Amino acid sequence: MTDTYEHPEPSDRGAPAMSTADEKFFLASQWRLMWWKFKDHRLALVSSGVVIVFYLVAVFCECLAPNDPLKRNAQRSYCPPQRVRLFHQGGLRRPFVYPQVQHIHTETLARTYTNDTSTTLPIRFFVKGDPYRLWGLIPMEWHVIGLPSGERLYLLGADRLGRDLYSRVLYGSRISLSIGLVGVTISLVLGTIIGGVSGYYGGAIDTVVQRVIEILRSFPTIPLWLALSAAMPADWSQIRVYFFMTVILALIGWTGLARVVRGKILALREEDYAMAAKVCGVKEFTILMKHLVPGFLSHLIVTVTLMIPGMILAETSLSFLRLGLRPPTISWGVLLQDAQNIRAVALYPWLMFPALFVIVAVLMFNFMGDGLRDAADPYSH
């Protein structure tokens, strides 16, 4: 038998009777309430998990990719995805693939691939493969999955130059997912400062800022982005192009955030605690940052989360049109450039796989943002 004696709750004697659930609710901090509410939103919870997995993949893409994404291999040009199998000649094996054999048609020179079903190539974990530098720094050569003895694994097929599409998609996630984050960070800083100043001081500053926002918002985004991207000199380095792209994306993004911040500040400025701080002689900027901003931080987080998928899509669209990032940079948009030629896609449909990753990433971000939006106001029922 377990001990059934229950220790009486201390210090509760004089307080009015309250169930433990109620008490927990009333004592919880705002953030804890949000977490409880967010937890109830199943879809949002699962989506956040997927988003986290995506970012983990982006961080460790070098280890997770079975191959070097830039290594060409003429023997495997446009080879189809290798199916992972479990049964070989009627017997259950560990996951394996069949080796692919390339045939070149003597007249048309068209390449076809067949599986050599006489032997198997077992998929191994933590194998030695192409050497790489983790985060560009630490030299390593083991990969989480891969084929032993220098064979190359093509889970999603290869592009024209025989580069492994799966590895390229994983590497692409690093650029495509981070460009949204950096763009949003720039928007956040600009939007909070400009919107905050505009809402807090009001008057002429407010009018000017509102006009500027209105004008910026009346530009249709794609033509504006096209025009700005076309202004990028062709000889810029990859890093410079990357940062220029984030700035372009943030250029429109901050206006939405500035509006949210301004609206909230206009409402919160009138609250008693803001007046109290003012009477106490707290500096204006401190009031803004320390007392007003935390009041709408949750709304800001929601807006930001819902902005990231838009930026991911924008990068993909621009790079797809060859106006954003360019090869040899690897991003999902750059990978989709290969899918521009509809005949190539008809022959090698796996070139469309990066699109699937784009859609899933954007979808998950939207679901997560939806859940956060519901949770952002934990006091409403």
Add this chain to the structure above:
Amino acid sequence: MIAFIFRRLLIMIPTLFVISVISFVIIQLPPGDYLTTYIANLQETGEEVDQAVIESLRVRYGLDKPLPVQYFKWISGVVVGDFGQSFSLNKPVGELIWERLGLTVSIALVTLVFTWIIAIPIGIYSATHQYKLSDYFFTFVGFIGMATPAFLLALVLMYCSYRWFGTGVGGLFSDDFIDAPWSWAKLADLLKHLWVPVAVLAVGGTAGMIRVVRANLLDQLEMPYVVTARAKGLSERRLLVKYPVRVAINPVVSTIGWLLPQLVSGAVIVAMVLSLPTTGPMMLTALMEQDMYLAGSFVMLLSFLTVIGTLISDILLAWVDPRIRFERQEA
């Protein structure tokens, strides 16, 4: 009401002015001008470049003048309908853009109507069947629609038609009609091709619109007047259509303001994938070649369209909802 419209028109003027300046500055951003691109192209093909010819071209195009002068020359022409000369195509810009702009606008408008026709009934259905399987289904489809960029959808559609019908779905006209003058037959041909870009573009907007209609209607359905109407024995159908739907659709009017720029943007990018004879492809080449008057006119006119769209939605909203009209007057 007339005073309201007049005031809105007045506010528009500085906005349009700033847009024209920004458009001009943006197209001037790339280093060099059209002539440097032109020279580079000549050198690539191995042709001799005569410095004197280049200089005379520069003077002829007014590229030797300072930027504000160039801007002033351009904008004073624009006011009277002269958009300058396209360098690469050697034609007045005005001749080149109007048909393309017209097609872009018609695609956007048809899409807008199409979006409403689909989204409003689905939104109503979704709200009246909240948390039923069908509601979840439409919500899910809506989210996928929002997550899929238009150009990808266009690509998938092209792939499918290529795969199963062996033909592309690109373009807006059959070969016979491309250069033909406008006629009823050409219009019919246009309508035959128009559904592809319209369907592609409508998906994103429809998804968002369904959610707006659904949320608005859900709010309305909880109102006491709905209960009253039901208590008085009104049939569910009449009750729905007569009161809450009318209120719930109200905000849809204001969506023209944000849907139109989105559609124009989308139309530009989808046009490039489907190779439609609209603004997209021509603007892109103009931007790449630094054909500044052509590119600048496109950027500026597309932005003007957005401003006008916002204006129309503001007027409609004020017309539908008197509260807005009076609030603005007091302010």
